Amino acid sequence: MNVQEVQLRSFAPEISRVRVSPDHSSFRQRLAAVAETAAAEAEAVDREARFPQKAIDAARKERLLGAQIPIEFGGDGASISEVADMCYALGRACASVGMIFAMHQTKVACLVRHGAGSDWHERFMRRVAGEQLLLASSTTEGQNGGNIRFSSAAVERTGVEISLVRDATVISYGAEADGIVTIARRADDAAGSDQVLLAITRDDYTLEPTLAWETLGMRGTCSAGFKLNFKGSADQIFPVGYEKIHAQTMTPVAHLCWSSVWAGIAAAAVDRAQLFVRKAARGSGGNMPPGAAHLTTARMTLTKLRAIIAANIESFGAREGDERALSSIDFQSSINLLKVEASELAVAAVMHAMRACGLSGYRNDTEVSVGRHLRDVLSAPIMINNDRILASMGPATLMSAVPASLRD
Numbered sequence: 001m002n003v004q005e006v007q008l009r010s011f012a013p014e015i016s017r018v019r020v021s022p023d024h025s026s027f028r029q030r031l032a033a034v035a036e037t038a039a040a041e042a043e044a045v046d047r048e049a050r051f052p053q054k055a056i057d058a059a060r061k062e063r064l065l066g067a068q069i070p071i072e073f074g075g076d077g078a079s080i081s082e083v084a085d086m087c088y089a090l091g092r093a094c095a096s097v098g099m100i101f102a103m104h105q106t107k108v109a110c111l112v113r114h115g116a117g118s119d120w121h122e123r124f125m126r127r128v129a130g131e132q133l134l135l136a137s138s139t140t141e142g143q144n145g146g147n148i149r150f151s152s153a154a155v156e157r158t159g160v161e162i163s164l165v166r167d168a169t170v171i172s173y174g175a176e177a178d179g180i181v182t183i184a185r186r187a188d189d190a191a192g193s194d195q196v197l198l199a200i201t202r203d204d205y206t207l208e209p210t211l212a213w214e215t216l217g218m219r220g221t222c223s224a225g226f227k228l229n230f231k232g233s234a235d236q237i238f239p240v241g242y243e244k245i246h247a248q249t250m251t252p253v254a255h256l257c258w259s260s261v262w263a264g265i266a267a268a269a270v271d272r273a274q275l276f277v278r279k280a281a282r283g284s285g286g287n288m289p290p291g292a293a294h295l296t297t298a299r300m301t302l303t304k305l306r307a308i309i310a311a312n313i314e315s316f317g318a319r320e321g322d323e324r325a326l327s328s329i330d331f332q333s334s335i336n337l338l339k340v341e342a343s344e345l346a347v348a349a350v351m352h353a354m355r356a357c358g359l360s361g362y363r364n365d366t367e368v369s370v371g372r373h374l375r376d377v378l379s380a381p382i383m384i385n386n387d388r389i390l391a392s393m394g395p396a397t398l399m400s401a402v403p404a405s406l407r408d
Contacts, residue, residue, distance in 0.1 A: 066129030074129035091264025095376035096220025102257035136177035217375030259342035343380030
């Protein structure tokens with residue numbers, strides 16, 4: 001059995017809790033088909049830095065791109081827990097596919113949670129579910145240094161029509177997406193932090209390439225830079241201010257989904273380390289190879305990572321319908337620290353997996369090579385830089401009470 005078969009067989013236990021819809025195949029069956037396609041092209045996607053078209057086409061075929069859309073709008077009404085399981089499994093198969101899926105689902109979550117009551121956004125939900133549209137994200141500009149709570153570009157209004165010109169230093173899979181969810185200043189005279197969220201479709205905008213995507217890892221996300229030119233209707237602006245969307249949905253869902261992808265990458269690396277140690281032990285009459293202790297550490301680190309994600313999914317689920325609780329200092333601190341901690345743990349787990357495999361893991365031409373996984377997961381701490389998050393959390397740390405018991 002090769003390592004790809006080991007990985008694919010191990011998807012099912014991780015997602016066995018998902019429900020079966022009476023109208024569709026189970027998420028488990030649908031996801032397994034997509035994960036198999038993603039794993040089969042993962043090496044080529046990384047080597048050629050190309051968009052994983054086959055895997056995304058498979059996700060469309062299995063109708064997973066609209067899984068979060070409520071049933072009344074044509075989707076499956078998937079929960080955040082189910083979506084996170086999908087991100088984990090796809091990250092395990094191919095990091096780029098997992099991250100594309102995670103970013104898309106984050107935009108869909110914003111649409112579902114904050115588009116209700118808006119005719120335009122409800123029609124768009126039906127389109128996402130019916131046509132299985134892929135949504136990209138444009139939150140980073142040339143002047144904001146990755147600070148998505150500050151926008152330079154502003155919405156220009158001419159009656160009911162609006163326009164936006166944005167220097168987007170990164171739009172992941174922008175050239176391949178069917179639509180983009182982007183932020184901007186409310187108006188030309190608004191402060192940089194007075195932002196709105198817009199959903200725009202391919203026939204509303206043009207993209208002019210400005211920056212290429214030649215990176216160490218996550219190469220298949222095709223996160224190039226573009227000049228975005230949009231003209232459309234004021235109805236495309238979300239009816240809720242971005243400040244609320246950012247705190248209640250964008251940040252929590254993004255951090256939960258990204259963390260699940262990183263955990264999936266770590267799990268794939270641990271799979272390979274386990275395979276190496278088993279083969280080495282069998283080949284030496286039961287004697288463990290020198291790096292075997294690193295496999296134990298990698299497993300422990302992965303267990304901790306999964307537990308942290310699960311706890312935060314439970315925390316988000318318990319507060320999902322409570323705007324005040326979602327905006328609280330304690331929850332916001334916890335969900336931001338999830339991103340920091342999960343990204344660091346994922347890197348540590350993959351490093352230990354590589355050390356367990358030794359030279360065989362370091363090489364690119366073995367069945368237990370961990371090089372691609374390490375390059376991909378190294379993006380985690382710098383994707384919205386951990387240092388930026390920790391620096392911004394200083395005041396909140398001072399204001400948040402230290403828990404008085406283990407269960408507080």
